[in-house]
Amino acid sequence: MLTIQTKNENNILTLSLDGRLDTTTAPLLEDELQKSLPGKDALIFDLEKLEYISSAGLRVLLSAQKRMLGEGGMKLIHVGETVAEIFEVTGFSDILTIE
């Protein structure tokens, strides 16, 4: 289960993820990005309630990061300890902006 909450303030898109970002739920997030991201200045992921992320989830984050490079950028906020450790292991902590 994954619940995505979207907020658009000053053309900055914030997606709050609640639950699991895995093979089954990653397509949901991908669709949401396809729909809401175009034309936005920046992207923020609020991961406070994210319990689980697998490589399928990381791939979505990576492709979003690539898309936002030319724009105002992307950052992750409220990253919990267990998720942070996954970013560490995969080297994602070096390429993503984590607050």
Next chain:
Amino acid sequence: MMNEVQTTITNEEVRIALSGRIDSNNAHAVEEEVLAAVAGREKLPVRIDAEKLEYISSAGLRVILHLKKSAPDLCITNVNSEVYEILDMTGFTQMMTVEKAYRVVSVEGCEEIGRGANGTIYRIDKDNVVKVYNNADALADIQHEREVARIALVLGIPTAISYDVVRVGNSYGSVFELLNASCFSKILAEHPERMDWCVKEYTEMLKKIHGTLVPEGKLPDMKQTALGWAKFMKDYLPKEEGDKLVSLIEAVPHDDHMIHGDYHTKNLELQGDEVLLIDMDTLAVGHPIFEFASIYNSFIGYSEYDHETVKRFQGFDFETAKTFWNKVLAAYLGTNDEKKLREVENKARVIGYARMIRRSIRRHGLETEAGKAEIDLWTGELIDLLHSTDSLLFLRNEMEIEAKSERLPEVLSFIEQHLEACACPAKLRMQIAIAAEEIFVNIANYAYAPKVGKATVRVEISEDPIRVTLIFVDNGKPFDPTKKNDPDISLPAEERDIGGLGIFMTKKIMDDVIYEYADGKNILTLKKEL
């Protein structure tokens, strides 16, 4: 009086014997005759004895309909198969009780090929067998067994359905087609070298039965039956132990999966290269622990006091029975861990002893020396087990599943159950789940593409130190994920490749990732110390 109608009146019924042909030529006269026979006798049930009835046309059927109006509980007995077919086609068998005339079959000198709780199975000729019921008044049992066998067949369980009911001596039998079949007991007794093959087929069938979901209410609930045994046992156990037995069974959750109820090797037949399940009258739903109780009894329990029992019943000796039981348990659970096997065995024995003791007491076991000694032996074991058992539930260590990514949640919840049972910290649980997801999704996406195949997932947990081992097996294209190049994680995002990450994460998370290709199978073993 016409010779087509013979009326006999007793103080229990009005019996109308019909004979010959009833069609438009004589229907009117027959109708007058039968209505006259029942007139003024409305209190008595009416039975048509069709033993000598050769043919009935629609004009004759209308006579029966009219008769039914004045005798609502009309039944027709001794119906020959031609007339039965007419009554069945026209829906009369749905409207009233219609009993067929039974062919008489003798089983004298016939080979006994199976024996179950309610009857014995004999081969009557090269293509057919008959199951003779112990109970003389067995028609209801036969009806039940046909019904449950039909339910099982529709749900995909290979079984034989009886096509005829016959009279055998003072009892009834149901006849099945069973060509050149050989039961597993015979194979085990005559070909000890086929033990492992028997274990494999027997266990696969057992998993198939237990994997079959039965629509609610179609089959009896084994838990209720076992609760009945436990309540009976309260009179023969110290209070504390009696209460514990009942509460252990009450704590087993309701389960709508099928169990056979009498699954021993005389009830599994090899016909050509097909394995068939027979003797379906004990079919029920429930947790597999109830099935294992009955299997334990068949191979070991009933022979604990007298080791010759199993030889008499199955044809192979006690040692063979013990070996077979152990191998089946290991194959079913998906582990060779001795501790785990004995743990599940002990849970099965709790229910198994309750059943055997009750059965023996009801058969006057307490009235003979040998019977009493046997009951004492079982009761002693049961009391010991009740002291050391806190739950009758167990987890299998292996699951087989269609390798599709939609099935991932089932795989993860299977692994989670084991991790929870060993008190694995949440952080590690998530990491192990990530690794399992990567491997399973890889198999789902690539091993059989574009087709779909199966994957087997096995979880083993060893103690001191606690180490979790996950084993993934598939029969797909050979592929060694450990050979895949690691992605360069030092590259900036715009240069990073999207693939290869999953395997890399798995290798980072787990202590060991070992690939092996054997017997046409990809076997990937992942280990993690907690």
